[in-house]
Amino acid sequence: MKPTYNLFQIFFIIYIVNHKKSIISYTKIIVMISLILLSSADSIYAQLSGNYTIGPESSDYSTFTDAISDLQNQGLAGDITFFVKPGNYYNVNVQNIENDSAYNIVFNYDGTPNDSASIIGYLKVNNSPYVTFRGFSIFPAEGQETSCINASMSTYFTLDSCNILNIYNNEFDYDEGLILLDFPWDGPYYVANISNCKISSPEETIVIDGKKGSIWIRNNIITGFVSNTFNGGSKHWINNTFNLTDWDFDFTGQEFIGNTFYFNSIFQLRIKGNFFENEFYTDVDLTASNVTGNIFHDEIDMKWCNNANVTGNIFKSNFNSIYSHGIKVKNNIFNENVSFNNDNTTFGNNIIYDTVEFTHGPGQLIFNNNFHRNSRLELWYTGGVLKNNNIASLWIVPSNIPVWTIEFNNFIGEDYASVCCYGDSAYFFNPMYTDEDQLYTNNTMLIGKGGEFSSGFKYDIDSVERKNPCTIGANEVCFNWQVENIYLKCYDSVQLDLCVDTLTDMYWSPNDLFPDSTSVNPIIHPNDDAMIYLKDFDENIIDSLLINVEASLPTAEATYTIQGFTVDFNNISRCASQYSWDFDDGKFSTDKSPTHVYETGGSYNVILTAINSLDEEDYYEISIMALGINEGSVFAEDIKLYPNPLRSKLFVESAYEINGISIFTVSGKLVYKQTIENKRNFELNLNQLQDSYYVIKINTAQGIFIKKLIKINI
Incomplete structure (x- = not known):
């Protein structure tokens, strides 16, 4: 460090010189002061x-x-x-x-x-x-x-x-x-x-x-x-x-993503927040509004979780939901007992290996679940709708209570199964599960309602993802079999089939319902009642069909595009008439498909609420990654990734030297990272990645390149 001279030191020099006038002139005084200031300038001012x-x-x-x-x-x-x-x-x-x-x-x-x-x-x-x-x-x-x-x-x-x-x-x-x-x-x-x-x-x-x-x-x-x-x-x-x-992790304002928890104790871990892709090796007492993609190895209790979303989890031990009005439990795997002591529970598209019991409250909606042959569904003093499930044993207490709508279920139990009530339109098909550990139906008699359109019921009664064109099912209609009309729920699609090889000199109308008006077997998804016509090119009506669309639960869903800090949302919700958007930055909108400008970059969890005419709600969450960096920016022509989608190897060709690559899930979890020693052309072996959507980030000396990546096993 350089020495610092202060004003006292300077005046002291002047004082000495004033008493030595015979030796040093005033000119020399000025020179000395200037040299002192120059030599100490860095320390005084820098x-x-x-x-x-x-x-x-x-x-x-x-x-x-x-x-x-x-x-x-x-x-x-x-x-x-x-x-x-x-x-x-x-x-x-x-x-x-x-x-x-x-x-x-x-x-x-x-x-x-x-x-x-x-x-x-x-x-x-x-x-x-x-x-x-x-x-x-x-x-x-x-x-x-x-x-x-x-x-x-x-x-x-x-x-x-x-x-x-x-x-x-x-x-x-x-x-x-x-x-x-x-x-x-x-x-x-x-x-x-x-x-x-x-x-x-x-x-x-x-x-x-x-x-x-x-x-x-x-x-x-x-x-x-x-x-x-x-x-x-x-x-x-x-x-x-x-x-x-x-045991106490029970604090407000928490978000947990991709964590692993160990707690060796006789007590439950009490924890509060929103949970995405975590893994728990301990009993958990959990309070949350969103629980998605987690694995729970031990017992879990969810208390006071009104309107929570529980989606895509694996529960390897008991699951208990208590005092949680309107909880939505979809697309999960339950290996052991499940218990609900709530009202207005939505329980759909789940795979169940053991007993499920509902012990309280009206308004239960139980649909599209697959039960193991040795499992049991128990409904104690509750009411609601039970439909489109593969059920082994069913027990309702009291059995004569007139508060359940039971219809279109398929009963799969063996001789030892116990069923107290079959309801309306019951089926008795063998679901032909893939195996005892994979409860996915292969019986085509239970696979229907296929289609390429967005639907809240992404899975059919068998929990197999819908296909296009659909297979054998109730909603496949050979058009000339229909006399007057058919009835659909809002979320349903329907396949119209002329049962001919080609459509000659004819077309379907109205055009806005048909992506291809000359298709032999088009699949359409009417939002409201619609009159369908088959016409010739002279506008003569050959045949017609009235489709009546009945009210059903709303399904929230959306896509988005990013340009800088501006996000354009495309609302593709079904069966809804009102919408509410929470952009995770303190701002909201009721527009159907809003455009929102964020003030700062980062990651945001946007919540779309879709509401139907009966004030029934559904929610959809969008995780926006790397806001402020545009995919396909100035580097788009200079960095090539192929093939995309990929199976195992990804080839990278760049006009710039690359020094690092990271790959994230769409929820932001890092799944791959590699340091590159300033290479331009190389290949990556990504065989270890599961089939899914990812975001790849490439670091170069000129900046960061971000692109969506798809991993599939063709």
Whole structure:
């Protein structure tokens, strides 16, 4: 560091010279002062930016204290990185650094993997925004009762690739912990990021205080437990592994994506939030509004989850839903017992291997489920609709209660099955399940309602995805068999078949219902009552058919396109007359297909609510990835990916040198990552990826290229 001369030193020189006039002239005085000012100008006026080193030898600063002091006194002119050499550093205090321009202040370990830079005692970051510590070992001193890491009033505080360990098993004071994130109680939200760290403490591992915080915790191994006494802020837990030592994770404002939970205890893990693609190896007492794509190895209780969506999960142990009005449970696999003590439950398109019981409430809707031959459906003092299911045993108590509509079910039980009531239009086909572990029907007599159009009932009675053209089923109509009219539900499609090889000199009308008006066997999806005509080219009517469309439950569904920060939504919901959009940024719309402009980039979970004339609702969630980066940007012609869709290998050809590739699921989970050593043409073996849709991100020196990717097994 250069010496700093202050005004006192300058006036002292003038004083000396004034008493030595016979030796030094006034001209020489001016020269001396000028030289002093010039030599010290960097220290008096220069702000810091660029790269510096901290360490015991041959470094710009010997201690953190010296470096932080210069940051406080001289300020910042740009981003700054301090490369910290191996060694032990004690009690680091970063505070009161003015940074209105949001420059990055990074402290980065600079050594080999076999060595380390250790911060012992405490690391405090107070009133100092945009501070990052990367690659350190951080642990409290023996017997220390105050927090090891304390970040307060410091937005965009980041810990990356650190080992943060309570190696002495210290017991912390009340409201203290291994990591304390102290947020304000009012004003703007402050952000904290913790990524790629190993964090371990037998108690108070992460303590969250205050209400105005947005916390992003990604790709960590966390041992211990989290404390959030005042339920403040929003907490995003993504791709972490939790080895929990306490049962309480029951905080508001939480989102869990791609995490793995372990909790070895006689108690249930009590947890609250929204859950996407997590895996639980513990009993769970869960409160949520959205539970999608998770795997639960042990028993789960869902309590007080009104109108929650439970979709695409695998439950390997018992599932219990209690006091949850209007819960929607669709497209799940249940290996053991299922129990509902709710009213107005929607239970559809599920696969069930054991007993399902409904023990309370009216308004139950049970449809399109596949039950194992040894399973049982029990309905105790409830009412609703039971239709289009493959059922083994059915028991209703009391059996004469007139509150159930039972129709179009297929009963598959063996001789030992017990059925108290078959209802109307019962079937008795063998479903021809794929095998005892894959309850998908192959009997064509149970497969129908096929079609290429959007439908809330994506699966038929057999839970097999609908096909186009559809197979044998009730909604395949040979057109000239019809005398007057047919009846459909709003979500149904119908195939019209002339039972001829070609359609000569004839066409279907009206045109807006027929993508191909000259097709021999078109599939149409009328939204409302419609009169269908078959005409010749002279406009003579050859035949006609009236289709009556009856009311049914709404189905919410939408697609979208992104251009910068603008998102155009295409609403393809069925059977709805009103719509509500929640754009996840505090703004809403009731337009059918709105265009929304976000103020900042990021990831957003958009919720579409579709409402029919009976005020029945359905929900659809859209996860928007990488907003602000356009697919097919300036790099589209310079980077080629093929084949797309792919089976196993993906070939990459680029006009630029590529240094890294990442692949994510549509919900944002990282499933593939590879560092590329500045290559332009190469191939990737992606055989390990499951068949699905993905987003691939390619890093080049010229920028980032993002594109959708489809993996299929043809």
